[in-house]
Amino acid sequence: MELQGSHHFPVRFDDEVVSDAVRAFVIQRTVREQRMKWGAAVLMVAACLALIIQGNLTLAVLAIVVACFPALFSAIVWRAHSANAFSRYRRMADRRADVTVDAEGFGIASDLGSGNLTWQNVTEIWERPLSFMLFSGSNAFNILPRQTMPAEVQAFLSSRSVRR
Numbered sequence: 001m002e003l004q005g006s007h008h009f010p011v012r013f014d015d016e017v018v019s020d021a022v023r024a025f026v027i028q029r030t031v032r033e034q035r036m037k038w039g040a041a042v043l044m045v046a047a048c049l050a051l052i053i054q055g056n057l058t059l060a061v062l063a064i065v066v067a068c069f070p071a072l073f074s075a076i077v078w079r080a081h082s083a084n085a086f087s088r089y090r091r092m093a094d095r096r097a098d099v100t101v102d103a104e105g106f107g108i109a110s111d112l113g114s115g116n117l118t119w120q121n122v123t124e125i126w127e128r129p130l131s132f133m134l135f136s137g138s139n140a141f142n143i144l145p146r147q148t149m150p151a152e153v154q155a156f157l158s159s160r161s162v163r164r
Contacts, residue, residue: 125161
């Protein structure tokens with residue numbers, strides 16, 4: 001689907017929109033895409049239980065520590081992205097921004113500054129119930145709340161997105 005013309009609209013970043021986006025990112029990147037690590041953690045828990053039965057408590061403790069690594073990694077990613085996103089939006093005087101979307105790309109302007117990104121630089125678009133997440137790298141994304149987004153822009157982004 002092609003987007004006709006340029007669309008300008010205001011957006012408001014509330015805690016629910018930001019939390020949903022960060023939660024979706026963490027679950028997708030650190031759980032779903034890291035299934036092998038979580039599988040290995042389950043095997044380490046099983047090994048821990050076997051080592052306890054054998055009476056080898058030192059190796060059992062080591063196994064349980066290693067089994068905790070995926071959860072620890074997820075918690076660190078959650079904390080980092082949550083702190084980054086919320087601190088950015090809390091620095092905004094009124095948590096509002098003006099968004100422009102056209103056939104070339106999108107731009108966001110707020111009291112923190114402005115920036116533009118072409119569609120060539122958008123690597124992924126995730127469609128969420130409250131927003132669209134536009135990625136410019138595997139870990140870098142912009143959140144565009146849907147509440148005031150024109151239907152034509154939502155249809156355009158939806159046609160290019162992956163539901164997460």
